[in-house]
Amino acid sequence: MTRIRRIIGALGLALIGTGIVFLVTDLRIAQIVGLMVWLAAAVVLHDAVLVPIETAIDLLLRRVGRRLPRAVTTVVEAGLAVGALLTALVVPELVAQARGPRNPTVLPGDYGVRLAVLWLVIVVAVAVTSTVIVWRARRSARRP
Numbered sequence: 701m702t703r704i705r706r707i708i709g710a711l712g713l714a715l716i717g718t719g720i721v722f723l724v725t726d727l728r729i730a731q732i733v734g735l736m737v738w739l740a741a742a743v744v745l746h747d748a749v750l751v752p753i754e755t756a757i758d759l760l761l762r763r764v765g766r767r768l769p770r771a772v773t774t775v776v777e778a779g780l781a782v783g784a785l786l787t788a789l790v791v792p793e794l795v796a797q798a799r800g801p802r803n804p805t806v807l808p809g810d811y812g813v814r815l816a817v818l819w820l821v822i823v824v825a826v827a828v829t830s831t832v833i834v835w836r837a838r839r840s841a842r843r844p
Contacts, residue, residue, distance in 0.1 A: 714807055723735075728816065745788060750781075750784050750785075750788075751779070753780075753784070754777065754780060754781065754784070755778070755782055757777065757780060758773070758777060761773040761776055761777070767833065768834060769833055769837045770831075771833045771837075772830045772833050772834060775826055775829045776830065777820045779823070779825065779826035782822060783818070783819055783822045786815075786818060787815060787819075790811050790814070790815045792809050792819075793807055793809075793811045794812060794815075797811060
């Protein structure tokens with residue numbers, strides 16, 4: 701097992717090295733600066749927005765969740781995390797669309813509606829999964 705981990709680690713380092721080489725040789729300085737700003741914004745978004753929201757919801761669910769199985773709070777947190785991360789991926793498209801693309805064929809989709817539908821699907825999936833978990837927990841609690 702240790703040998704496999706070392707091989708995977710070496711492959712990962714090789715891919716990182718390849719990425720750095722292509723980054724330095726293929727991108728202009730302005731593009732590299734833009735990439736660094738984007739990466740810094742992703743860290744700020746995660747640490748300053750997503751984590752506090754997730755923590756607040758976790759605290760609320762733990763308070764309410766004393767009556768619910770822990771699996772329900774886990775499902776809700778997972779749904780929130782998936783939705784938040786997918787929202788973070790779609791926001792640049794929404795901003796670019798609001799600015800008006802230089803080429804109208806680049807951003808042809810209605811990303812706002814698709815994001816709303818995505819959140820609706822996540823909410824329904826979390827609700828159905830949570831209902832099944834609660835139903836099964838109550839059913840197993842009634843058994844002798």
